[in-house]
Amino acid sequence: MHRLLVALLAALDAVLAAAGGIAVVLAPLALLWVAGLGSPDWSALWPATAAIWHLGHLVPLAVTLPDTYLAATGIDPSLASFTLSLAPLAFAAFTALFAARSGVRAAEAGAGITGWLSGSLVFAAIASVVALTGNAALVASETWLAILLPSLLFFVPSLLGAVVGAWRVGDDGPIDALRGQLARLPGAWGSVPPLALRGLALTTLGLVGAGGVVVVAGLIARSTQVIGIYQASNADAIGATVIALCQLMYLPTLVLWAVAFIAGPGFAVGTDTAVTPAATQVGALPGIPVLGAIPDTTSPWLLLLVLLPVGIGALTGWILRSRMPLTTDPEPVGPRLVLAIVVAALTGGVGALIAVASTGAIGPGRLAHTGPEPGPLALALCLEVLVGLAILLLSPRFGPTAADEVTLRLQDEARDEVPAFSFSPRAHAPFDRDEHATGPAPTVSAPGTGIAHDVWPSSYRAPGETDPAGELSDDEVRARIRAAWAKPDDDGSAGRG
Numbered sequence: 001m002h003r004l005l006v007a008l009l010a011a012l013d014a015v016l017a018a019a020g021g022i023a024v025v026l027a028p029l030a031l032l033w034v035a036g037l038g039s040p041d042w043s044a045l046w047p048a049t050a051a052i053w054h055l056g057h058l059v060p061l062a063v064t065l066p067d068t069y070l071a072a073t074g075i076d077p078s079l080a081s082f083t084l085s086l087a088p089l090a091f092a093a094f095t096a097l098f099a100a101r102s103g104v105r106a107a108e109a110g111a112g113i114t115g116w117l118s119g120s121l122v123f124a125a126i127a128s129v130v131a132l133t134g135n136a137a138l139v140a141s142e143t144w145l146a147i148l149l150p151s152l153l154f155f156v157p158s159l160l161g162a163v164v165g166a167w168r169v170g171d172d173g174p175i176d177a178l179r180g181q182l183a184r185l186p187g188a189w190g191s192v193p194p195l196a197l198r199g200l201a202l203t204t205l206g207l208v209g210a211g212g213v214v215v216v217a218g219l220i221a222r223s224t225q226v227i228g229i230y231q232a233s234n235a236d237a238i239g240a241t242v243i244a245l246c247q248l249m250y251l252p253t254l255v256l257w258a259v260a261f262i263a264g265p266g267f268a269v270g271t272d273t274a275v276t277p278a279a280t281q282v283g284a285l286p287g288i289p290v291l292g293a294i295p296d297t298t299s300p301w302l303l304l305l306v307l308l309p310v311g312i313g314a315l316t317g318w319i320l321r322s323r324m325p326l327t328t329d330p331e332p333v334g335p336r337l338v339l340a341i342v343v344a345a346l347t348g349g350v351g352a353l354i355a356v357a358s359t360g361a362i363g364p365g366r367l368a369h370t371g372p373e374p375g376p377l378a379l380a381l382c383l384e385v386l387v388g389l390a391i392l393l394l395s396p397r398f399g400p401t402a403a404d405e406v407t408l409r410l411q412d413e414a415r416d417e418v419p420a421f422s423f424s425p426r427a428h429a430p431f432d433r434d435e436h437a438t439g440p441a442p443t444v445s446a447p448g449t450g451i452a453h454d455v456w457p458s459s460y461r462a463p464g465e466t467d468p469a470g471e472l473s474d475d476e477v478r479a480r481i482r483a484a485w486a487k488p489d490d491d492g493s494a495g496r497g
Helices: 003-035 042-056 067-073 090-108 112-133 143-169 174-183 189-221 223-232 237-249 251-263 289-293 300-323 334-357 374-393 402-417 474-486
Strands: 061-064 081-084
Touching (some): 003 042, 003 112, 003 143, 042 061, 042 143, 090 237, 174 189, 189 223, 189 251, 189 289, 189 300, 189 334, 189 374, 223 289, 237 251, 237 289, 251 300, 251 334, 251 374, 300 334, 300 374, 334 374
Antiparallel strands (some): 061 081
């Protein structure tokens, strides 16, 4: 595909990624402005939209409550200004997935770098426009952060997608050169780097899936508390809709909190609080319905959740072990040990990123700290996944040995070369007239006994060729056959024709 066309398509992907996230905020806010406010201030609609979009891309917001609101609610004036930084990660996830898809498509089209740069520059330009036009007196953000963080959330996934796409289809450049260098490594060492990245993807998907299951189980088990908080809020239909949409935007954040919970370190919902499988200490929680799913007591059975990361590591180790090539007998331990350590370390790094992305402030005072701690979560995930990986990667393999695999591979190659139905070729031999001669022409049989035998040729010959003995030609033979069939039988009836 032409590079200019790839660049235009990548730019379109960036526009759609930015416009999609902004539209998801702008449309509900516009309906709220029309239906929920008696005399709406339309000039505040765009700053509010930009603020929510920035918060969803990890940009901290500085909130300042107006004096009239403080007087109406009785809030302490010392709490009028605070930072809101706990991100609704649904926006960031949407942008990252769209960027990765764009990078993969550009690489598979043969212009990964061009598509990556085009999409990243266009998205950065859109983020700059939103940052420069979206600040307001009540809700503001640092302009450089409002440009940098959303741009990075498109820049990095797009680059990773371009690398994955180039690795999949080849790029006739650095990716193919790296693949060639890995192929020249001795033994199974060449398969360690790609398998490590595959293992990281498997553990990350497994942990996020387990976190989602825990969130759903918590909402079902404590549905009574969640519904009770909804009822206590006394919100009308519009208010309940806004609350539901906000919680939906924070659903990925809650999933990452659940990952920290099953790993062991847990998370905080305010200063000096902790929610872990071993103990729960939260105190008074904000009146957010979804927080009703947080258990107020613990059970020894919750400690079994720690086995989920171990099981995910074991499953990942089994998948990676099945993809490792057998080179020698006995199988070397070095590549498998390095692979287990690298995958566990990378998973710990992902745990640290999970904690950073899902930590922040949701209000003033004690609500200035919520979410998991990066260090403990990274260490816990690294050790737990390493145990599961070691169980499957370092244990003896039960199955074919390296020699068996070589033999099977050679048999498969030989089977592919031989057709499914084959016959031995028949040797060609020239036609021998003497061998197939029928002998001298017999005499004419008695009348009425059928065709005279002397009408048959005495040997095989080509059409039109005269009999080798010089007796009859083909025309004469045909004439005699017709005469024999027309000859009457002894009883005077017609011939056999």
